[in-house]
Amino acid sequence: AQSVTQLGSHVSVSEGALVLLRCNYSSSVPPYLFWYVQYPNQGLQLLLKYTTGATLVKGINGFEAEFKKSETSFHLTKPSAHMSDAAEYFCAVRANAGGTSYGKLTFGQGTILTVHP
Amino acid sequence: GAGVSQSPRYKVAKRGQDVALRCDPISGHVSLFWYQQALGQGPEFLTYFQNEAQLDKSGLPSDRFFAERPEGSVSTLKIQRTQQEDSAVYLCASSPSVADEQFFGPGTRLTVL
Numbered sequence: 001a002q003s004v005t006q007l008g009s010h011v012s013v014s015e016g017a018l019v020l021l022r023c024n025y026s027s028s029v030p031p032y033l034f035w036y037v038q039y040p041n042q043g044l045q046l047l048l049k050y051t052t053g054a055t056l057v058k059g060i061n062g063f064e065a066e067f068k069k070s071e072t073s074f075h076l077t078k079p080s081a082h083m084s085d086a087a088e089y090f091c092a093v094r095a096n097a098g099g100t101s102y103g104k105l106t107f108g109q110g111t112i113l114t115v116h117p
Numbered sequence: 118g119a120g121v122s123q124s125p126r127y128k129v130a131k132r133g134q135d136v137a138l139r140c141d142p143i144s145g146h147v148s149l150f151w152y153q154q155a156l157g158q159g160p161e162f163l164t165y166f167q168n169e170a171q172l173d174k175s176g177l178p179s180d181r182f183f184a185e186r187p188e189g190s191v192s193t194l195k196i197q198r199t200q201q202e203d204s205a206v207y208l209c210a211s212s213p214s215v216a217d218e219q220f221f222g223p224g225t226r227l228t229v230l
Contacts, residue, residue, distance in 0.1 A: 036221075042223055043121070043210075044208070044210075045221070046219075090159050090160070092159075102216070103148055103165055104150070104176075105152075105162065105219065107152075107159030107160050108159050109157075109159045110158070
């Protein structure tokens with residue numbers, strides 16, 4: 001079984017400040033991990049993903065995330081927030097092994113990021 | 118190229134009505150997923166197709182929910198005798214194979230009155 005916990009349903013930062021969105025996961029098998037962004041009335045867009053290899057993953061729009069197995073975490077960061085980063089962010093986990101549920105994504109509840117001038 | 122499209126974008130139904138939600142995946146994508154996103158929640162998995170085969174329907178909340186993909190392309194999610202708790206955004210995603218990135222459509226917002 002897999003689960004994802006996003007700490008903080010709302011995060012507010014000033015433009016230019018560090019963005020840190022927290023994600024912890026639980027998985028019985030080595031996971032694949034994802035961050036998605038959702039703008040109002042739009043579908044989910046993939047920001048970045050961890051599958052294997054380097055634990056620091058860089059994504060689009062200056063975001064990055066680090067997979068820490070010992071902490072079962074995959075926190076999302078961006079050094080300097082921009083007004084256009086305001087959106088809802090979802091962390092997700094997927095099993096990396098086979099089986100009928102292989103492709104199924106399990107999402108966290110989301111974190112709404114507000115960026116103020 | 119065209120992304121995943123869903124129709125209608127918005128649907129209002131009276132309780133007890135049947136609804137059908139359509140998903141047009143990216144051409145050539147083998148895998149297709151349906152998710153349900155309730156207000157203020159993350160998406161939750163409903164069902165998965167590989168071509169026309171429905172390989173996982175473990176997330177369908179009740180037997181009122183039915184999905185099909187008869188020719189391995191367009192998929193329809195049908196909800197019979199809708200109830201207020203069915204109100205949500207229904208997201209469709211497709212991918213070239215089950216191991217690849219899933220591309221999401223804009224969703225259909227269903228409101229049951």
